[in-house]
Amino acid sequence: METLQYILRKLLTGIPLLLGVTFISFLLMVYFGPDKTYELLGKSATPEQIEEVRHQLGYDRPFIARYGQYLKELATMDFGHSDSTGEPVSGLLSRTIPISLALITPGFVLGNLIAVLLALVAAYHRSSWVDRFIMGFSVVGMSISFLIAIIGFQILLSSSYGLNMFPVRGWNMSTVGNYLSYVTVPTLATVFVSLGYNTRFYRAVIVEEMTRDHVRTARAFGIPPARIFYKNILKNSMIPIITRVIFSIPLVVISGSLLIESYFGIPGVGKVTFDAITTGDQPVLKAVVGLTAVLFVLAQLLTDILYRAVDPRVTLK
Amino acid sequence: MNPDQAPLLRVRDLVVEFSTEVGVARAIDGISFDIYPNETVGLVGESGCGKTVTGLSILGLIPSPPGKIVRGSIELMGKDLTAIPEKELRDIRGGDISMIFQEPMTALNPVFTIGNQMVDVLTQHRNLTRKQAHSVAIEMLDKVGIPAPGQRILEYPHQLSGGMRQRVMIAMALSCGPKLLVADEPTTALDVTTQAQVLEQIRLLQDEFQMAVILVTHDLGVVAETCDRGIVMYCGSIVESAGIEDLFNHPCHPYTEGLLQSIPRLREKPVDRLPIIPGRVPDLFHLPSGCRFADRCSKVTDRCRQEAPVLQQLTGSTAVSCFNPVA
Numbered sequence: 282m283e284t285l286q287y288i289l290r291k292l293l294t295g296i297p298l299l300l301g302v303t304f305i306s307f308l309l310m311v312y313f314g315p316d317k318t319y320e321l322l323g324k325s326a327t328p329e330q331i332e333e334v335r336h337q338l339g340y341d342r343p344f345i346a347r348y349g350q351y352l353k354e355l356a357t358m359d360f361g362h363s364d365s366t367g368e369p370v371s372g373l374l375s376r377t378i379p380i381s382l383a384l385i386t387p388g389f390v391l392g393n394l395i396a397v398l399l400a401l402v403a404a405y406h407r408s409s410w411v412d413r414f415i416m417g418f419s420v421v422g423m424s425i426s427f428l429i430a431i432i433g434f435q436i437l438l439s440s441s442y443g444l445n446m447f448p449v450r451g452w453n454m455s456t457v458g459n460y461l462s463y464v465t466v467p468t469l470a471t472v473f474v475s476l477g478y479n480t481r482f483y484r485a486v487i488v489e490e491m492t493r494d495h496v497r498t499a500r501a502f503g504i505p506p507a508r509i510f511y512k513n514i515l516k517n518s519m520i521p522i523i524t525r526v527i528f529s530i531p532l533v534v535i536s537g538s539l540l541i542e543s544y545f546g547i548p549g550v551g552k553v554t555f556d557a558i559t560t561g562d563q564p565v566l567k568a569v570v571g572l573t574a575v576l577f578v579l580a581q582l583l584t585d586i587l588y589r590a591v592d593p594r595v596t597l598k
Numbered sequence: 599m600n601p602d603q604a605p606l607l608r609v610r611d612l613v614v615e616f617s618t619e620v621g622v623a624r625a626i627d628g629i630s631f632d633i634y635p636n637e638t639v640g641l642v643g644e645s646g647c648g649k650t651v652t653g654l655s656i657l658g659l660i661p662s663p664p665g666k667i668v669r670g671s672i673e674l675m676g677k678d679l680t681a682i683p684e685k686e687l688r689d690i691r692g693g694d695i696s697m698i699f700q701e702p703m704t705a706l707n708p709v710f711t712i713g714n715q716m717v718d719v720l721t722q723h724r725n726l727t728r729k730q731a732h733s734v735a736i737e738m739l740d741k742v743g744i745p746a747p748g749q750r751i752l753e754y755p756h757q758l759s760g761g762m763r764q765r766v767m768i769a770m771a772l773s774c775g776p777k778l779l780v781a782d783e784p785t786t787a788l789d790v791t792t793q794a795q796v797l798e799q800i801r802l803l804q805d806e807f808q809m810a811v812i813l814v815t816h817d818l819g820v821v822a823e824t825c826d827r828g829i830v831m832y833c834g835s836i837v838e839s840a841g842i843e844d845l846f847n848h849p850c851h852p853y854t855e856g857l858l859q860s861i862p863r864l865r866e867k868p869v870d871r872l873p874i875i876p877g878r879v880p881d882l883f884h885l886p887s888g889c890r891f892a893d894r895c896s897k898v899t900d901r902c903r904q905e906a907p908v909l910q911q912l913t914g915s916t917a918v919s920c921f922n923p924v925a
Contacts, residue, residue: 408663494704501657501699502692502719502770512718516709592709593754 284586291585295578302574303355307348307567315561316340317364351567355575360568365560370568373553381538381549383454387464388471389533393526395472396479403480404487415480422477431470431544438466450546467541479525486521490514519591527584531576604675605632606777606810607656612670614648614655617663623882625651627834628670630909633778638804638811640821640842642857643831646879652831653780653814657697658687674778693723696771700783702763706755712766713751716773723774738769741806742799761792765799772803779804782814797824818861822846827915830854833879833890841915850916850923852895889920897922 318334319326326334335341339350354360360370403415425433437443447466453459490496491514499509539551550569557565588595614626626648633639641649654660656672658679672679674694679687691697699705707715713735720731732751739747742765755763764784771779781800785793801824804811813825821828821842828845830838830853838851849855856875877894880886886893888903895902901921909919 494699494701495707497659498699498705498767499707499718500691501659501697503688503690503722504692504718505688505722508718512710513707517707593711594708594756 284589288582288586291582292578295582298578299574300352302577303351303571304348306570306574307351308344310563310566310570311344311347314563314566317561317563320561351571354567355571361564363557363565364562365556370564373565374550374568374572377548377550377553378534380452380454380547381534381542381551383460384452384464384467384541384547384549385471385533385538388468388475389529391468392472392475393479396476397483397522399476399480400483400487403484404491407488407491416484419477419480422473423481424477425474427470427474427540428544430473431467431541434466434470434473435544438469450544452545452547452549463545463547467545467547471541482525483518483522486518487514490517493517516591520588523587523591524584527580527587528577531573531580534576603634606635606675607633608671608673609652609656610671610673612652612655612672613668614651614660614665615668616665621883624885625665625834625882626655629831629834629836630670631829631836631839633810633812635777635810636804636808637826638801638813638824640825640828641812641814641831642816642818642821642828644816644879646882647831648834649814649816649831650782653697653782653812656778656780656812657691657695658684659691659697689723692719692771692776693774694776695778695780696774696776697780697782698764698767698771698784700786702760702767702787705767706763708755711752711754712758716751716766716770719770720773734773735769738773739766741772741803742766742769743795744769761788761796764788764792764796768796768799768803772807772809775807776809778810778812780812780814783816784813785820786815786817793820800824818857830857833885834882835890836909836919837891838916838918838920839909840917844914844916848916848924850912850918851891851920852897852922852924853891855924856894897924 317338318331318340321334322330332341339347342350358371362369363373366373399415399419403412406412435449439445439447439449447462452463454463493513496509496513499513504512534550538547538549539555541547542549542551543555553565554569556562557569609632610630611628612626612630613624613628616623616625629648629652631639641652643649651660651665655667656679660667667680670680674690679690706712713732716735716738717728717731720726720734721728724731724734726734736747736751739751744750744762744765750758750762755766758766764787768784779800784800785796788796797820800811813821815821825842827839827841829836830845830851832853838845838849838854840850845854846858849858853875856873859873860875862872875894880890880893886903888901888905889895889898889907892898892902899922905921907919907921909917911917912923
């Protein structure tokens with residue numbers, strides 16, 4: 282009951298946040314974004330024609346009315362049709378978001394899981410050669426650009442210069458085997474690049490928890506290392522870990538896959554967003570921006586509830 | 599102290615070093631002392647003198663790296679704790695020897711209930727189910743004077759006051775019937791009235807549980823009130839060890855004398871300034887070759903600067919490491 286009330290309250294406080302984000306992005310889109318009039322009419326249009334098209338596009342309506350229209354679209358999830366393909370935006374997104382999720386999830390999960398494990402090993406052996414090796418490897422991973430990692434893995438695994446085991450580009454989810462063959466190389470590149478940052482972050486968190494007084498107390502009472510590790514170190518590290526993981530989800534879903542999708546020619550939502558930005562496809566942009574804001578509000582709510590689950594000092598008030 | 603009895607704990611020539619980027623710091627330099635069953639010994643000295651490190655090394659809790667027991671032995675009832683494997687040491691920690699710490703605010707795990715933490719300790723050392731351990735834990739909380747222990751046991755550390763938390767620590771420390779309790783500044787973080795209550799509680803339970811207590815503190819008042827014997831440390835070595843009466847009435851080391859004089863108290867004639875010990879504690883990286891207190895001592899001679907004195911038994915209960923002890 283307490284939790285339910287809390288969720289409702291949080292959702293209500295999320296509304297101003299949503300309004301703020303959408304207002305600013307809509308403002309930018311309207312006054313600094315692309316104007317479709319000239320695209321439709323070409324260079325030698327008469328003022329009457331311009332007037333006519335602007336009216337059709339709704340550009341002559343007051344800003345507040347257009348913003349209200351946008352909010353209505355967001356509430357009903359109906360953003361109209363894409364300017365460039367004519368496809369309904371909702372259809373476009375429901376087709377491409379699953380592809381992006383299938384593409385990004387393995388890399389995201391592995392990137393965080395392996396990083397936590399490496400961070401634990403490094404923290405446990407801190408300032409020994411194991412720690413230095415892992416941290417050195419992290420710096421190398423952080424220093425290599427995503428692009429280089431992608432091309433490197435493509436050459437190593439997908440070209441005749443290397444193992445030539447996986448397709449260079451494209452996407453196919455018809456069978457598990459196909460899926461695996463297309464998802465492997467992008468996943469490896471993602472893990473390789475995210476591992477450095479993640480490991481450093483998690484190591485810092487875990488080292489801090491390892492030096493807490495209550496860890497020393499537990500040792501002084503003869504509690505075995507495995508239990509200290511779980512109850513004193515891991516459980517107390519959960520707040521920063523949860524925060525990092527959950528807050529990267531909205532970014533990963535909407536835009537994180539952009540580079541990968543364009544390099545591997547995968548028709549996901551990142552590619553759709555990128556195309557919408559370059560061609561000025563407003564209906565799609567409005568949808569993507571609005572949904573990102575919604576996802577962030579939900580992610581915030583989720584982290585707050587999870588905090589409560591891991592830390593009794595947090596109250597849902 | 600009862601000299602007929604065999605000592606419970608026998609520390610001999612203990613040397614603990616910390617390696618840092620600047621060099622090796624010898625935090626404890628060859629200290630030896632005995633603790634007898636059921637006695638209370640105060641380990642006194644100013645910050646950095648090695649008293650906490652001494653307490654931690656008894657339980658093998660020196661953070662390593664950088665710390666290391668370089669030499670010496672710590673024998674509990676004849677068993678050398680520096681030579682046994684970690685697994686065996688874990689059975690002793692919280693079992694035969696317990697330790698409580700200075701910071702009751704941070705010494706308990708914030709994300710588990712105090713009951714959960716106490717039950718962990720109990721099931722670790724005693725052959726109990728978690729359910730049985732739970733009732734033992736409630737009993738222990740009751741013993742240390744926590745009201746409504748049945749409810750308190752379900753609370754998290756942040757729901758308790760500092761004094762309550764320290765009581766929980768004591769309950770946890772005594773729950774497995776230790777023979778020795780190392781209390782590292784157990785009352786420093788508490789306000790004065792709570793301090794007295796907590797000390798009284800330790801004293802009462804000491805009689806009930808028949809255990810020895812090492813009270814690590816910089817507070818001479820606490821030592822005078824609660825201890826049978828005092829060991830004064832300076833700069834990693836023991837300068838004086840004496841029965842409590844002798845220590846306070848006839849301090850033999852100039853440092854002990856200086857410490858006692860610098861306690862603020864009601865005097866017959868008010869003093870303009872509280873006497874202080876001149877100078878500063880030497881840096882652990884640049885220790886003088888002779889007596890470490892030489893530079894601050896009023897009775898210093900040439901011999902003190904060349905030769906380090908060793909702890910020697912004087913009259914009565916006092917042992918002192920000084921060439922020119924205070925008469």
